[in-house]
Amino acid sequence: MSEHPTADSIARYASGDDLPADVLWAVEAHLETCETCRLRLADVAPPRVTALTTAVWAGLEPTGTPARRRRAFARWATPSFLPWLAMTAFVVLLALSVDGLLSDRSTSSAVLLVAPIVPVLGVVAAWSRGMDPAHELVVSTARAGLQLVLRRTLAVLVVVLPGLLLGGVLTGASPAYWLLPCLAVTSVTLALGGVVGVRRAAVVAVACWAVLVVGPAVVVGGVPGVLAPGAAPVWAAVLVGGAAAVVFRSAAYARL
DSSP states (O other), X not given: OOSOOOHHHHHHHHHTOOOOHHHHHHHHHHHHHOHHHHHHHHHHSOHHHHHHHHHHHHHHSOOHHXXXXXXXXXXXXXXXXXXXXXXXXXXXXXXXXXXHHOOXXXXXXXXXXXXXXXHHHHHHHHTOTTTOTTHHHHHTSTTTTHHHHHHHHHHHHHHHXXXXXXXXXXXXXXXXXXXXXXXXXXHHHHHHHHHHOHHHHHHHHHHHHIIIIIHHHHHHOSOOGGGSGGGHHHHHHHHHHHHHHHHHTGGGGGGO
């Protein structure tokens, strides 16, 4: 409809009267692009329609500081973040307890063995369909994709690393052993997540770490070679490679 709808058409549309299909389609299509006619429609809308739209808009408006805080929190984490944080603290405390019970100090520190994969569990919680009730809405927004993945990953690291540092101080597991592997495993998980999905990538990373590092360390004892300070250059290369892969495939994260 190149011209504005007539006053009669607007009034009949507002009151819900039957209109010819072509006229109804033309009025609705025109209202989508014409602010003037939308204002005309609001002027002639029946009181019950006006009351309904007013109530709907009132419900959509943020109410005070708590709503703003919740909205800011949602940019960085999912509703499952706090339960996951409690679970992470439990895992670190459990590792500390295991270290305290072990009298044979030739056995690898439990904190050292789990530190590189603890953030991966948080990445799963931060970008999981099952743990985020607003997942469908989030992924349809303009900020979805790599930006949101990196935001939530950073939030996970900011929360997890201090706890791991404290656990390392208490058990003697220096960050020199696990910090670079921690960041490298997280970056590789994100890079693989751009191909198979973050959740599947995290499962693969945790399983490989358990089989290739934790299992042999428990059986043989001592600090695994992959966590020795001499392996730092290798982990640095892995970290850089994973980060480069994430940036190179940034468009893939919009389809997660």
